Amino acid sequence: xxxxxxxxxxxxxxxxxxxxxxxxxxxxxxxxxxxxxxxxxxxxxxxxxxxxxxxxxxxxxxxxxxxxxxxxxxxxxxxxxxxxxxxxxxxxxxxxxxxxxxxxxxxxxxxxxxxxxxxxxxxxxxxxxxxxxxxxxxxxxxxxxxxxxxxxxxxxxxxxxxxxxxxxxxxxxxxxxxxxxxxxxxxxxxxxxxxxxxxxxxxxxxxxxxxxxxxxxxxxxxxxxxxxxxxxxxxxxxxxxxxxxxxxxxxxxx
Amino acid sequence: xxxxxxxxxxxxxxxxxxxxxxxxxxxxxxxxxxxxxxxxxxxxxxxxxxxxxxxxxxxxxxxxxxxxxxxxxxxxxxxxxxxxxxxxxxxxxxxxxxxxxxxxxxxxxxxxxxxxxxxxxxxxxxxxxxxxxxxxxxxxxxxxxxxxxxxxxxxxxxxxxxxxxxxxxxxxxxxxxxxxxxxxxxxxxxxxxxxxxxxxxxxxxxxxxxxxxxxxxxxxxxxxxxxxxxxxxxxxxxxxxxxxxxxxxxxxxxxxxxxxxxxxxxxxxxxxxxxxxxxxxxxxxxxxxxxxxxxxxxxxxxxxxxxxxxxxxxxxxxxxxxxxxxxxxxx
Numbered sequence: 001x002x003x004x005x006x007x008x009x010x011x012x013x014x015x016x017x018x019x020x021x022x023x024x025x026x027x028x029x030x031x032x033x034x035x036x037x038x039x040x041x042x043x044x045x046x047x048x049x050x051x052x053x054x055x056x057x058x059x060x061x062x063x064x065x066x067x068x069x070x071x072x073x074x075x076x077x078x079x080x081x082x083x084x085x086x087x088x089x090x091x092x093x094x095x096x097x098x099x100x101x102x103x104x105x106x107x108x109x110x111x112x113x114x115x116x117x118x119x120x121x122x123x124x125x126x127x128x129x130x131x132x133x134x135x136x137x138x139x140x141x142x143x144x145x146x147x148x149x150x151x152x153x154x155x156x157x158x159x160x161x162x163x164x165x166x167x168x169x170x171x172x173x174x175x176x177x178x179x180x181x182x183x184x185x186x187x188x189x190x191x192x193x194x195x196x197x198x199x200x201x202x203x204x205x206x207x208x209x210x211x212x213x214x215x216x217x218x219x220x221x222x223x224x225x226x227x228x229x230x231x232x233x234x235x236x237x238x239x240x241x242x243x244x245x246x247x248x249x250x251x252x253x254x
Numbered sequence: 255x256x257x258x259x260x261x262x263x264x265x266x267x268x269x270x271x272x273x274x275x276x277x278x279x280x281x282x283x284x285x286x287x288x289x290x291x292x293x294x295x296x297x298x299x300x301x302x303x304x305x306x307x308x309x310x311x312x313x314x315x316x317x318x319x320x321x322x323x324x325x326x327x328x329x330x331x332x333x334x335x336x337x338x339x340x341x342x343x344x345x346x347x348x349x350x351x352x353x354x355x356x357x358x359x360x361x362x363x364x365x366x367x368x369x370x371x372x373x374x375x376x377x378x379x380x381x382x383x384x385x386x387x388x389x390x391x392x393x394x395x396x397x398x399x400x401x402x403x404x405x406x407x408x409x410x411x412x413x414x415x416x417x418x419x420x421x422x423x424x425x426x427x428x429x430x431x432x433x434x435x436x437x438x439x440x441x442x443x444x445x446x447x448x449x450x451x452x453x454x455x456x457x458x459x460x461x462x463x464x465x466x467x468x469x470x471x472x473x474x475x476x477x478x479x480x481x482x483x484x485x486x487x488x489x490x491x492x493x494x495x496x497x498x499x500x501x502x503x504x505x506x507x508x509x510x511x512x513x514x515x516x517x518x519x520x521x522x523x524x525x526x527x528x529x530x531x532x533x534x535x536x537x538x539x540x541x542x543x544x545x546x547x548x549x550x551x552x553x554x555x556x557x558x559x560x561x562x563x564x565x566x567x568x569x570x571x572x573x574x575x576x577x578x579x580x581x582x583x584x585x
Contacts, residue, residue: 097332
């Protein structure tokens, strides 16, 4: 267990060191979510067609847009890990005493590091645009932790999917193919109640809904009634994805 | 006696049809530099991946440092170093940081880390570049960084898969110089795969040739070359014909195993060309026979390879065949 934690921390440190050398990707990836908050949000809030429970529409979508953005980061991070198997990096890691599982899970979790930095770039811009966050540092940090742990699960989804792909060229479209269904069938842009029944059913199994709900409660609305269910759902999602990704990854390196 | 590597009747079948290894038997004494040579697709990498516990054999047994590769993978991984054929360092962090991450994975005590990493970088001639991003390193420097990384834990066996593939000759020499000093400093066993015959010849204590999943022969470079026959002294004679009297005298020499005349060229088969040559010269001198040119031919590992694999290294399999085998193995 100590070995497991140590290897995971080493993987997270690797990610921090990478970011210290080059942060360009964080900035370019921040453009899209900022456009959602700065343009889509204000325009749609003029329509006043979406019941947000009294929250300004831009504020309402901010957590959803943040999660969509960090999920993008995680999904592509998982794909990169599968690319690494074509280089020698994973082969060498698998010949260290660290267990294969801790390597796969550690790499998934370190996508959370990137996700948090992504949030820290977008939030100040959202503040400037006029989004009102709950001014409680404990709430904010809790939200970051939830994003961190959820990111690991999303990175695992992409490891799982990418492990069935034979060539790296096919990976490119997959990121979008995973994220947009999750995004549109979640409560990121509108309440689940507004969806057609079949989509509502899908949203029930959509991990992104639970992450958005938890983060929205902690950052914007202060409504934490569903937080325990959200946390349970996220923990379950992570556990299932970690196991599935580890098993499928073990299969493809052989 | 305890062997560093002991492999018995090892097979590995991929997807039920590709027999990458087909009954490999191999014993390597510790402290030796061992070279496994063979054409692309012969099973070199598969054998190394089994020995480094990345994949399991289909049947047969393999022991590394006395430990079974299937049952004691975790213990083996603490004792061995491995450098895959493909680049295995992160290029977007510095050389020092690469080693730091591995030092942490290997659970090196924090007070020792800095010293051990700096020593390894110094030994590999990379200390001046330690804070540069690996992206800016040359191919040879990246290989040396990988060796530095393997040195961190002072492995008892270092596995190298095609260590100098794609490097220019001077970088190859530098890499080998470092490997040899690494080996003598830690008295480690070095096991490397290569398809460069000259490298195996120059640096290894022992060589095995693998072809189509089987070890076809094994021994020191000298012994292997000796097996394919002795050395040849070739005389290119002056004049219009070769004197029978001279040939008679040469045939009588103890050192001459065989004399073959081909027009104006006389090939004398001998055990060791350097010691036989003075005697041949003596015959030439006393018989007043003049020669245009004398050349010595020694068998090369290529000749050994031709004998045991039945074909030259370069000509085995088309690139397509090799690619198909690799794709099947990789899936």
